[in-house]
Structure formats: C-alpha cells, structure tokens
Amino acid sequence: MSSTSEKFLVGIFDDEDILLHGVDGVRDKGVKIHEVYSPFPVHGLDEALGYKRTRLPIAAFIFGLTGTALALTMQIWMLGYDWPMIIGGKTLLHCLHSFRYFELTVLLSALGMVATFFIVSDMKPYKTPRSYDIRSTDDKHVMAIDLASNKLSKEDISRILKESGASEVNEKNF
C-alpha cells in the first residue's frame, strides 16, 4: 500500500445487472479483481466476487465473553471480597445476583466490533481515502483491477473488461 507506483485498470459499469454478469465474466477469464465500488449495496455481489463470509460475529462473541468475564470478576471481587456490601437484604454473591453482567458483555462486544471493523478495513485518522473513480459515489459501479497481481497484459484485461460490459476502461495510478 505504501508503494508509489501502483497501477490499476478501472472498469466503469452503468447498471448493477451488467456489473454482476461482468464480475462473473471477468473472473471466468482468470482476471483477479482488486475491489468493486458501488453507490448502493448490490445483492449477490459478495458471492459473485467469491468473498468469504466475514468473521466479525466470532470476534463479537469473543469480545462479549471477555466482557462477561470482566463483569463477573469485578462484581465478585468488589462486592464479595474487597468491600462486602449487603444490598436490600440479599445474600452476598448469590448466583441470581449477578445478572447485571450482560451490561459489560454488550458494551465490550459493541466497542470491540467497531474497533475490529476499523482495523480490518484500515480506517484510521488522517488516512486519505483512495478514489478509483469519483462517480462511484454517484451512479456508476467501479471495478478496480490491480495490474501487478495479474499475469495478463494491460491490453488483454482492458479487452476482457469491455467484453464483460464495462462502458469505459480507464487507467489509475497511485
């Protein structure tokens, strides 16, 4: 990502149906797609691109378990040992007592999930976002292909993109 000479071919698609077929066509020819940008979520695009399902829920579960453990430890240590406190005449450390641990479970899983998402998608302060084509925020679907990771020549990929339905093909260097 830090290299200054990254060369991309950018295919512009006018319609999400053309895009979905285009993704299949491009991948069938053995071209590796770097990323697709669209102005709105396109149903079935992740499957067409062959993306694996996100593991974010697993991360959330682990963060949640951490929260549960933290809250239980805190409750047991604070109210049972460090400063035993009788509240409302209830027994100290009864198992029905500690239902409040779900608060920290929810908090940690939510914060952890957001943090994980930011780290995984490389979103950080002062980062300049890359734009392959500014029209992907308006009405065009944009398919970026990294030339360095493909064996085919620029001309071949450009032809394949056109055949698969791209309305124009541009070059973009970062």
Added chain:
Amino acid sequence: MIADEQYIFRPEAKKKLFLLLAAGILLFVIGVFMAMNSGGHEAAGEHGSLEVTKNLVATTSPAAVAEEAAEHHGSPIWLKKIYTSLWHNNIFFIGLGLIGLFFVAIQYASQAGWSAPIKRVPLAMGQWIPISGILTLAIWFVAKGDLFHWTHHDLYDPASADYDKILDQKSVYFFWLGEKGGFPVFYILRMVIFFGLWYWFLTLIKKHMLAEDIEGGTQHWYSARKLSAIFLIIFAVSSSVAAWDWVMSIDPHWFSTMFGWYIFASWWVAGLATITLIVVNLKEAGYLKMVTSNHLHDLGKFIFAFSIFWTYIWFSQFMLIYYANIPEETVYFIERIKNAPYSWIFYLNLILNFVLPFLLLMTRDAKRQMSMLAVVCPIVIVGHWFDFYNMVTPGVMQHDGGLGLLEIGLALIFFALFLFVTLSALSKMPLVAKNHPMMEESLNHHI
C-alpha cells in the same frame, strides 16, 4: 415451477403416533398407581407450604388456615396430581394450536412473502384450537375445586372463618354478572368467547387460504390480511386475559403485570419451534421441495430471537420482584426456588430456554442446517413445557408436586394427540398453497 404437493398421512406414521400414545397411557397408568400407593401417607403434611404462603400474605389467622385445609382441598394427592398435570399440558398445547393461527395472521398482516410455502403447517396446527376449547372447559369443571382456590364460596362470606378480604375485593373479576362465590359467569363467559373467536377466525382465514388454491387472484389474500389484522387485535387482548385467568389465578393472591406477556412469549417460542420441527421433518420425508436453507434460516432466526425475547420477559418479571423484595410478590418465586422439584426446574428452565438455544443457534450456519434445528427445536419445546410446569404445579400441589411417570405419560398422550390432529388436518389440504400471490417471491428468497 411450483409442484403440487399433497401430504399423505401414511399408516406407518399413524402407527408410530399410536405407539407414542400407548406408551404415554402406559406410563400414565403406572404413574397413577405409584402416586396412589405413596400418596396416602403424606396427606397429613399436605398443607405445609399453604400455611407459609398464608402467613407471608398475612390474610387469615393460623386457626383458619388449619380449618380450611381440612375443609377444602378434598381430593387425594394422586387425583390432584392428575388434575394439575392435565391442566398444565392443556395450557401448553392450547398455546401451540393458538400460535399456529397467530403465525399465519402475523405473516398476512406483515405482508411477508418468504413464508408462503410453509404457511399450511401452522394453519394445520390451529386445528387443535376447538379440541383444546372442549378440553379446557371439561377439565375446568371437573378440577376447579383443586386447581383454583378462588372458586371456594366461603372465601367471600364475611361471616365465615375462611373469609379472604383480598379475594373478596378481586371477586368481581371472576363473578361479575353472577353471585359472588357462586358460578363464575364472567370467567366462563370469557373462556367460551375466547375459544369461539379464535376458532371462528381460524375457519375464516382457512376458508380464504383454501379458496385461493382453486380460484386464484389476489382478492383472497387481501381478505385474509384484513381478517388477520382484526384477529391480531383480538389476540392481543384475549391471550393476555387468558393468561391471567387460566394460569395466574392459580395463585390468586399474587399478581404480575408482566404475566400476559410472559405466557405469550413462552407460547410463541414453543409454537415457532413446533412449526420448524414439523417443517424440518416434512422436508426430511421428501415434502416441501421449495423450502431451502434460506427459509430455514428465517425460522431459525425466529427461534433464536424469541428465545432471547422470552428471557428478557422472564428477567424483567423476576428482577423487579427480586429487587423490590415485597413479600406478597416474592412468595411466588420463593415457592419455586426453595422447594425440591421446582427449584431444579427453575434453573433448568433458564438453561433449556436461554443458554442452549442462544449458544447453539448463534451462528448463521446453525440456523441454516436441518440437523441443528432438529436438535434445538425439541430442546425449546421441552424447555417451555417445563416453564409451564413451574407456572402451574407449585400453586396447586404445594410441597406434594413431583415430576414422574404420570406427568411424562400425560405429556406424551397430549403430544401424540396434538400431532395426530395437526397431521390429519395437513393431509386434508394441499401442502403448499397453489395460487399464493407471493409464492414467486418466496421461491427466490435469498438471505
């Protein structure tokens, strides 16, 4: 694209259900004999916890309690056990039938398309409603004296030693239109009206669903949607009042404003698990070809979400009572947490109905696989059966309640009868709607 499917209730399936029924009857009879032979010795200590309850609520003098113990609760323990178990099973299975109709109504009112191929399953479950209506009335009249403390007339007589001021103040809720302490006109009227309305709406909605198969068009769908919307309003009120009448009034001094919701949540998630279990079994038997893992995913999400919803309601009811610590409210949970068979069911309830469905159905793959749903659904159904056990039994049986062959046998009998009614209703109509306007949407359902 859409094949005509017809469920055939094969003799082998009937035979299996009869075997289940026979096993149930056998266990029940053995259970009754065991209860008859052991019950007699304990008769003297029968009213221990009633006394505790009474003292906590502090409504009558100890002498009156003793006298009342001798006078009322006349039936021997084994008979009370049968009555309690009958009522408990009946209440649980009313829920399964009623939720069948409720599920169909929700699908129409929310204009849901995904459920189009499976709606005949809950519709067939609704066929249990008229039968449960008859059972409820019959069991009520036979067992009212043992099940419902409030039916005893001298509780409302200020001259009597058993006079109960709290129940006297509540009496209009049961006896309106009639004589206090006599025949509970208002109560029975409600019972009959509720079952009547539910059955009436079942017939109306079913008529439109079946007419659509023959005539096509969208007019039947619109009519069913209108009827569903009206039914949902009626259901909201009637299911809540039914919960107070049939379950909460077993402990007539105690009250919880969450109770209508609590019963609904328990019925709803048990009903969803039953629908899913029947769908999974039909699919394994080669029916319901258009049901894909996407539809199963939606059913799984329903069970997962409403297991958590049930826990939320359970917790909201428990936490407020636990925290406020007012004797007349906590008595309900003290009976259930401190006494032997109920205490382990109290905790088992949370494990079966929250911990297990929560962990087992958490991932996407689990909700999409028939093998996992076939494990979780029975857990949830059995779990909510225990939930209702702990709502009904402690209030009636006090310290004499138990969980033995009698209870398990009756549950099997009810289960076999319920399945028999559902499956024979299912075999009398096309298994999949033929001209449902949303069938195409459901075939392309993808999540």
